[in-house]
Amino acid sequence: MAAVGSVDVELLVIGWLQARLGDDARVRDELDNRLLEELPTVQVEVVGGGDDGFRLDRALVDINVYAATRAETVALAARVHGFLLTELRGSVTDVAVVGFVATIARPTARPYENTALRRVGGTYQLFIHPVS
Template sequence: MTWPDVEIELVARLGDGRLGPARVLTELPENLLDVLPVVQVQRVPGGGDDGYRLDRALVDVDVYAPTRLLASQIAQQVRNELVVLLRGATTTRAVFGRVSTVAAPAWRPYENPGLRRSGATYEMFFHPV
C-alpha cells in the first residue's frame, strides 16, 4: 500500500480555482509579494496512522495576502472547504473522513510588513482510494 501525500491532495483540491485567484502551494516562492494571495499547505509533526490503512494528519494552512481583510476572507474559505466540504470527499488518491479545526484561523506574525498572514491547523483522517 502507498500512503497518499496529504499535501499533494490538498494543493490539487484547493488549487482548482475554488479559492479564486489564490495560488495554493507547499513552499513559498521567492517572489511572494508579486504573486499574492498565496495559500501554503504543510503537514506538520504529529498525527500518525493505525498501522493498516487510516492516516491522521495535522496540517497547517497559512494564507498570505496584501490586506488583513483578504487574508481573513481566504482563511475562512479554506476552513469551509476543509471542515465542511472535504469530509467524505474522494480525491485522486485519498478518501477523506473526519476533518476538524485544531486551531482556528488567527493572525500569525511574519517578518515582511508588506503582507498579512493568517494561519490555522486542521486534523484530518484519510485513507488510500
C-alpha cells in the same frame, strides 16, 4: 492494498484547494522569494500527526494564507476553512478517502517578518486513507 502514507496529504490538499479557489489564489507547499508578486497565496504543510500503522493517516495540516491586506487574508482564510469543513470532509478523490476533518486551531493572524503582507493560519486534523 495501499499502505499508510501512500497518499501524499500535502499534494492532495493542494490540488483539492486549488480546484476550488481557481484563479483567486495560488496554493502551494513552499514559499519563495517572489511571494509578494504571487499574492494571495495559500500554503499547505503537513506538520505532524499519526497513523494506525495500516491504512489510516491522521495528518495535522497547517494552512497559512498570505495576502496584501488583513481583510483579504481573513476573508480567504475563512473560505478555505469553510471548504475544509463542509466539502473536504467525507469526500473521495481518485487516490484517497477523507473521512474526517477537524479544526485544531482556527484561522488567526500569525506574525510574519515581511510587513508588506499579512498571514492568517489554522491547523487541521485530517483522517485520510487510500481508495484501494
